[in-house]
Amino acid sequence: MLSFFSRIPSFHPESRLLIIWEALIVLVTLYNCFTIPFRIAFNATIYKNWFLLDNLADLILIIDIFLRFHISYTKEGELIKDKAEISIHYRKTDFKSNLIASLPLDIFVYLFLPQASLILMGLCRIPRLLRFPQCFLIFRKWDNNVYFNSGVVRMFELFIIVFLIDHWVACLWFFIGNLTGQSGESWLQGDNLHLENTTTQYLYSLYWSITTLTTVGYGDITPQNNIELIFTFMVMFLGVSLYAFVIGNVVAVISNLDASKNRFRDKLGQVQAYMWERKIPPSLQKNILDYYQYMWEYNRDVTLDFYFLDELPHSIKTRVYCYLYQELLEKVPIFQDAEPCFIEDLVIKLKPRILPPHDYVIREDQMGHEMYFVKRGQLQAFSEKTGKVYSLLVAGSFFGEIALLYDSRRTASVKTLTYCELFVLYKEDFDKVLNNYPQFSEKVKKIADQRHQVRE
């Protein structure tokens, strides 16, 4: 048996299977948190029908103890996979509480004390609640998992907390009403609820609990004695705190939800205030707003994106850039014989540039120090002197490549016709990369010399 277990490989703490198992543990724990207080408070006779379910829940908790000897854990950022170390770590931390939480006391009571009251059997299951804090650890872990939506996890957690608190308050409220009702007036006598069946009693308890915690306060069920009064105070206090906590969390989630849009809106607001104050003419205002609309809608403010790419480690960054832009580079004749490595090194030097319609990219006769690749949009190469249109440049085109080889004046102007997304490759970046590839560098120089001579 033990040798079988020792042969099981250790699980990664973030494997998908484990997440499902954790969900099961959460479910079982919530089941216990729901049924145990209910049975004690209402002395419920439904117990026997749920016997199977109870035992199934217990079985899952017991299996979890065995399983936990096989789940790696992280120590100072390193994943510990060694079984012996896992065992020591688990025994030091949760093992004892998990063991106590799984003791099947109720089965013993059921077997040896068949006459025991239902309340006693309910009490026997109380240790199960020791598992409750574990739920929050699991929620915390899910919340930290980048694959999960943090907002959803938090809202789910909030819902569980609110629902359980409502339920527990309802159980306690009935318990107090029942207890004080035996020696005086209680809220149960009000509507003759002490004569109703358990379902109705529970529903009315829950009704009062939710009515009070949500601060609706219909006032059809009110405390009738001092103990109930004190309990009501505490519930109302709890209600306000819970409310503030719920609102606090919802506010945090909502304000994080669209943090990036809010920043954009904030910037836009400043831009608008500026334009309004400086009395910028409406047509120019429209141009500026259109530009921001374009930036936001098609690029979610591209400046942020490229900032993020810079942060990634080199290997991942290269792969992202290659996926996105390699195609653009491979079309350029002078790069066609280059090694793949060279293209990879070059691709991460590309810099994005977004241009509105009718903007000049390069101008005739000015010195050029960079070449351009067209990712999106249309441009026009033409002569400013004669007005002659040389060519239309669309997605996948490139221009100005001669500037990479030798310093020269531009032979044509290039103007955008639509919104364009270009990538720029600067000569100095190109030269830096070229230095690492001496063979290819030789070749490029030859081409440059040839062209230059031809030109002169």
Add this chain to the structure above:
Amino acid sequence: MLSFFSRIPSFHPESRLLIIWEALIVLVTLYNCFTIPFRIAFNATIYKNWFLLDNLADLILIIDIFLRFHISYTKEGELIKDKAEISIHYRKTDFKSNLIASLPLDIFVYLFLPQASLILMGLCRIPRLLRFPQCFLIFRKWDNNVYFNSGVVRMFELFIIVFLIDHWVACLWFFIGNLTGQSGESWLQGDNLHLENTTTQYLYSLYWSITTLTTVGYGDITPQNNIELIFTFMVMFLGVSLYAFVIGNVVAVISNLDASKNRFRDKLGQVQAYMWERKIPPSLQKNILDYYQYMWEYNRDVTLDFYFLDELPHSIKTRVYCYLYQELLEKVPIFQDAEPCFIEDLVIKLKPRILPPHDYVIREDQMGHEMYFVKRGQLQAFSEKTGKVYSLLVAGSFFGEIALLYDSRRTASVKTLTYCELFVLYKEDFDKVLNNYPQFSEKVKKIADQRHQVRE
């Protein structure tokens, strides 16, 4: 018919006409979301009077289906205008649900089953509600439109959601009351509401719904049976969530509303704390606070504005600067013969500077490397040695232009008399621009030599 449609040009997804049409679709959908549940719940006999309005609403939805084959959509940031592609895209996405939502089942029922109950006819219109999610897509689109105020769109959306939920809860509450009232006690029996007319019944249902959802909870209408109890729980839960959601959104809107002022206030708070702690004398404190007041009131903290201008693409930036400052430059004698291009290139090199009263801009005998343009305020040029005032400089004036031509010591001090907004042009920026205009450069050099010789 089809050929007619194919001749219609495709609409831009942000054209003004389309926004009006979308508003109409939202209106029709809200009409359906309001009337359909109402009729089913209240078995309302007002049906026939509204027949025309219903059919008009249906007609609009059907027209929308045809129209949607002519609205461009964006794919990876590019606008797709091709009819065939639009058609494929629409058929793949919303077409089916839109078609189902527009099936005129109720007309068939009306024509072929004239004896059918009103509820059945209400049920036939339920598919119309499939259009509801589209409303939120439209709201989202409006929210992303830079021409619309994001806060207003969001508040409007919030209002619609809250109102519809209130209405639906009211309908459901009456439906449940009516159903359970047939076989026992329900809330409707409480005030003999089951004998009242539909209007009163609806108003009381809505009254309870709003009372509960807003957590006011008067308690004059309370649940009377278990089904009503359970429904009440859910409504109260919904109420709290709705409340938290409303507050969360309002908080987000308010805190975004004056984000720029808050940042300013935050800075001011730090400045005040600093001055208070360092025991800066009151008169100096007043100077500093006045400066900040001036900065905020007349420039909304100008540093932010100029940061924004830097971000704009070159062509737009040039147009903004030209609009704002070209006039200032054209007054300078040495620039008067320059090409317009030169002025454009120069104008975006201007740097703003805000100065408080009695601050020195340049001082006699110190080396000068920049010239100044006065945008606003008054300054005084004078000799520090003799105290003689040479001239008063007002908006539109400029000074220090010789520093652009050759390195020289200032011949006078210039001091601000009021709060001033100046623009600085540095020699190095001027030289950079001059390099691109060899002809004009020659001319400037000549002038410089002449003046220099004269001076020596």
Add this chain to the structure above:
Amino acid sequence: MLSFFSRIPSFHPESRLLIIWEALIVLVTLYNCFTIPFRIAFNATIYKNWFLLDNLADLILIIDIFLRFHISYTKEGELIKDKAEISIHYRKTDFKSNLIASLPLDIFVYLFLPQASLILMGLCRIPRLLRFPQCFLIFRKWDNNVYFNSGVVRMFELFIIVFLIDHWVACLWFFIGNLTGQSGESWLQGDNLHLENTTTQYLYSLYWSITTLTTVGYGDITPQNNIELIFTFMVMFLGVSLYAFVIGNVVAVISNLDASKNRFRDKLGQVQAYMWERKIPPSLQKNILDYYQYMWEYNRDVTLDFYFLDELPHSIKTRVYCYLYQELLEKVPIFQDAEPCFIEDLVIKLKPRILPPHDYVIREDQMGHEMYFVKRGQLQAFSEKTGKVYSLLVAGSFFGEIALLYDSRRTASVKTLTYCELFVLYKEDFDKVLNNYPQFSEKVKKIADQRHQVRE
């Protein structure tokens, strides 16, 4: 008369007197907003006693119209003081509405129609409410005033809004109850309130209004007919919106209140998480936390402060620095003969440095490029080789001044004994300033040469 007014100087829009006058206008407007709806709703017979007060209020509003021709306004950031321009500007904007708001219609009614009902006289005063939006403009102006606490202004505004809405809802509630009570059942019949005196009626109306708007909802006064039901809906909706608005504002005010502390706490939290994770030894942790405690308590994170000083215009910055540090510099022998200008230029080059106890400032035998001034704390100059203590340096001391004159190795180590606040003056900054003072520069060089020769 007119010539008298024209001789009045124009008021600055932020003068203290004007703020008091604006406060008076706000008071008068609130008085009108309170009494006018009250009289109309309650048909109050208290009218005649308040006659004098009404006329006083009207008088103030009329004076305000005259006054406003003498208040400067700002246009594109410039203050317009010219009477003619002010007059044109005022006539174009608020003049008409102010005039209508001040028409003494009620006096005419009182004089010519002495039999007119009180309601009619109340209605005559309704135009006074046109002044209400002006209140918000005044609040907005106060909110932008750097001398006022933005949070207090906002909370005051919020209080006014909430109180007026409560009052107006109460007036409307009574009005509706009174109207519908004449032809059926209304809430007034409930407690026989229609027979009570006006005070009690008003208090009960206000009681219901506040109970509903605050969502307390006792439920002892509930709507009794359809019109009241609909009004109740609207009030509950308003209540929720108001609540969300109040909370939104309070959240904004609180989160701005201690924005600078929150940033500090956030940083501290990260520091603690880092130390905890890297298992930094407790004693070192204590050192780090003590350092942050010191930084926060005595300097509010000094880095922020110096950032703010950099932003100020040169003249103000110089004055702040001179006030704070001039004394330190003037003690240094080599600066004692310098011109005041020189000290001023030097003082803004000082850079702050906070050091914890037992930290080395300079070390024996290492090259020195800067001198130090002690602002606070105690340091020790000693020899690391022999351990001999040369001197104790306290607030006002300086050391390392030779490094400003020529490159040399430090002759002693200096160590902090307590937390110290030092100012550093770098040689390059010193040289830069010296260049502008050729005479003093000569002198300094001479001293340097002498000392250097002595040393060699």
Add this chain to the structure above:
Amino acid sequence: MLSFFSRIPSFHPESRLLIIWEALIVLVTLYNCFTIPFRIAFNATIYKNWFLLDNLADLILIIDIFLRFHISYTKEGELIKDKAEISIHYRKTDFKSNLIASLPLDIFVYLFLPQASLILMGLCRIPRLLRFPQCFLIFRKWDNNVYFNSGVVRMFELFIIVFLIDHWVACLWFFIGNLTGQSGESWLQGDNLHLENTTTQYLYSLYWSITTLTTVGYGDITPQNNIELIFTFMVMFLGVSLYAFVIGNVVAVISNLDASKNRFRDKLGQVQAYMWERKIPPSLQKNILDYYQYMWEYNRDVTLDFYFLDELPHSIKTRVYCYLYQELLEKVPIFQDAEPCFIEDLVIKLKPRILPPHDYVIREDQMGHEMYFVKRGQLQAFSEKTGKVYSLLVAGSFFGEIALLYDSRRTASVKTLTYCELFVLYKEDFDKVLNNYPQFSEKVKKIADQRHQVRE
């Protein structure tokens, strides 16, 4: 006596003992704030039993006055320990109010006017409440203490405020009910509460107070006369303000709680939006997300941490770095004979670098300018040409050390096998440090020459 006190050393305002004493003062003040209004309102006969406790509380307040002459205070950031100065400072500030708050008037009344009513004795203790503002100063001080969790302090303060306000409102409500009940109807008559014992009366008062302040509003106790109505208004207003205040604080605490996680989530959200829009292939997306997951989980976004270290003063930074990384450096053969000082100077030049699996650190034949230390993870040194694996590098290893001695091409490629945390030491940093240690520098040069010759 006085000489004894003067011999007591002065206490540091943040010493642990003082914090305990402050907690005691808070406790005593809260005790007074609770009992004094209670006794006055309820004319409580429990007075005599609490006599001892009252006098103990008074004694503590008197001792505090003496103690406060011995607590240092800070003035302009400097700690003033001088007894005379402390005495002057204390007498100028709180001394008088503290003295008045401690006057044992009630003892005199008790001794000389034994027949005096209990209310009078309650009134005599009212000056004790002057100590209340001090509580908030103490809370503020705790809140600023970096060793205390700001959120916990704030929540505790909030709880105290809410509880005391509830209590005071309850006392006032009973007081008003009692007063108005003597000459008419009051809320006390409603349930015959004026005949109940004090405990029940207090509980019902508190019940109403909490029900109203939390906006639950059951409505079983409602105001019965005009004075009670007006009081109810004020309480409801207070309730809403309190609610908004509580929510505002909770929102602030929650949003500060995980500010660093929110920033991370915000960045992640942008990254995901970018990847989704650019259609990055899923496998690459997974790599990127895994990288962020690793960064977050094991390093809490390490970039922030290293930013914080840079801010620390030099001596503390050195100690942190030495603790963390000294071990790594001391293993390197060429550093083994170095002075400890040298290692210390070198250690703070280390730069962290996190790499994902399968990323190249150095590549064969490329020029090397830095050496690496492995903090965590596994790497492989191998030849790219032959594919031969030279060695496996684990935590504690280092490589590329030759690059520190002379410029050379790398002799092998190094690739990560797992996530790795490396530290880089650049040649230029190494050289800078070496300059300060001429002796060791000589030695290093010799080693370099030897190796270089060997290699050639």
